[in-house]
Amino acid sequence: MRFKFQIIFIAIFVMVLGRPALSQMDNTGPLTLDQCVKIAMEKNAQVLIAKRRVGIAQTSVMTARSAILPRVNSTFSSGQFRSGPRTIKTDVPVGVDPVTGAVRYEQREIVQGGVTRDSHSMRFTLNQTIFDFGQSYNNIRSARASKDAAEYTFEDTRQNIILQVYQRYYQLLKDLRLLEVYQEAVRSSEEQLKRTQSMYEIGSVAQADVYRAQTTLGQDRINLIQQENAVKNSRAALNVVLGRNxxxxxDIVDIEEVKSPREYKMEEVIKVALQNNPQIHRFKAEMMAASYGAKAAKARYLPAINGSVSYARDNTDINKVYTGYDKNYNITFGINLSLNLFNGFSDAAAVERESLNYRIAQENLREQERLLRQNVQTALLSLQAWKQISKINQVNLKSAQEELRLAQERYRVGAGTLLELITAQVNLTRAKATLVQAKYDTKVAEAVLQAAMGMLK
Structure with a gap:
């Protein structure tokens, strides 16, 4: 029976330890685009920093609200005063004048004994701003607008990181497919070199054709090495944006056959972009924050009314401080009006600073609108161009394949030259590469356009 319980315990232990391992194994498979976006939203440093800046902005709102809430302070203290024995000179009575009857004094040294005196106190104070001509409320509104700006900045950061994930994901796929194109080109060149070498050995072609085939193979191998490095760089770039080493x-999952993107109208795209783009909303929020900040700064020139209540207890006996609350206490009520007459032009500087912040945000808004229109136009033109290139290249690919087939046949029967054959091979490789580029660059262009419209998810 004891052995049976040991077996059960070991089985449970293995299952508990093995579950994380199995989970890790599940996460090591190829990642889809959606999975990459999710990982980036959880681990990318820029996203996390922008999210924490929203939290900081929220604390600024809490700080601004504190100005309209009562402020309660408490003080508890206990102490003791000690004075040691001392010798002093003073006038002391020494007798009575027999004639006048007045008391006679003489200056003599006397010794005073030590003194010990306890002191205990308890105090509660409440202060409340009653009216400050909107300074506190405008500071709250300014802080809220700044928080809104931080949230739009966070959304803009999210959009940018998502766009980077799209771009680097498609770039890695493109480089992987181009790697296959160049690998196929190397294999084709190797086979052609073997055929040319065999034909040279039987005297069908000149040795120059062998050298030319070797040169072509060497160049294809160079292209392959460069493309292998491009794949490594693209994989590293995607890893970094995902918050990984x-x-x-x-490893990532290839996309299905690319469907033709829907048709976009320039004015419609610009309208949606101006409505949704986070940067546009961010600068509008910054303008509001500066506007409320200027109002709050101007209110500093006006008086502020504050009220206060204080409850205090003081006694040499600590028991009389913390018991018997119906006596041994003082209550003070007060109201005050404060008006700053001069503080070294600090208020004027605050008003000017907020006014400049408003104009800066206004210029940023105008510039962002211009840049947004330009980016939308560029992205839309790029998308339209790649759609046309993709259609054209479908025809080019078929033509290049047929050209290569005819060149191979002509060269085999001695009617064509190796140069014609190599040219046909290069044209086919170029057509395949262009088709790969068109496939993924079309997706990138569409992602850029959706990001400009604030619709990338």
Missing amino acids: ADAPL
């Missing part, structure tokens, strides 16, 4: 293992 650049050299972390990463």
Whole structure:
């Protein structure tokens, strides 16, 4: 029976320890685009920093609200005063004048004994701003607008990081497919070199054709090496935007056959972009924050009315401080009006600073609107161009394949030259590469356009 319980315990222990391992194994498979976006939203440093800045802005709102809430302070203290024995000179009575009857004094040294006196106190104070001509409320409104700006900045950061994930994801896929194109080109060049070498050995072609085939193979191998490095760089770039180490293992899922993007109208896209773009809303919020900040700064020139209540207890006996609350206490009520007459032009500087902040945000808004229109136009033109290139290249690819087939046949029967054959091979490789680029760059262009419209998820 004891052995049976040991077996059960070991089985449970293995299952508990093995569950994280199995979970890790599940996460090591190829990642989809949506999974990459989710990982980036959880681990990318820029997203996390922007999110924490929203939290900081929220604390600023709490700080601004504190100005309209009562402020309660408490003080508890206990102490003791001690004075040691001392010798002093003073006038002391020494007798009575027999004639006048007045008391006679003489200056003599006397010794005073030590004194010990306890002191205990308890005090509660409440202060409340009654009226400050809107300074506190405008500071609250300014802080809220700044928080809104931080939230729009966070959303803009999210959009930018999502766009980077899209771009680097498609770039890695493009480089992987181009790697296959160049690998196929190397294999084709190797086979052609073997055929040319065989034909040279039987005297069908000149040795120059062998050298030319070797040169072509060498160039294709160079292209392949460069493309292998491009794949490594693209994988590292995607890892970094996902918040992972650049050299972390990463495999991704290829997208299905690309469907033709829907048609976009320029004015419609610009309208949606101006409505949704987080940067536009951010600068509008910054303008509001500066506007309320200027109102709050101007209110400093006006008086402020504050009220206060104080309850205090003081006694040499600590029991009389903390018991018997119906006596041994003082209550003070007060109201005061304060007006700053001069503080070294600090108020004027605050008003000017907020006014400048408003104009800066206003210029940023105008510049962002211009840049947004330009970015939308560029992205839309790029998307339209790649759609056309993709259609054209479908025809080019078929033509290049047929050209290569005819060149191979002509060269085999001695009617064509190796140069014609190599040219046909290069044209086919270029057509395949262009088709790969068109496939993924079309998706990138569409992602850029959606990001400008604030619709990238």
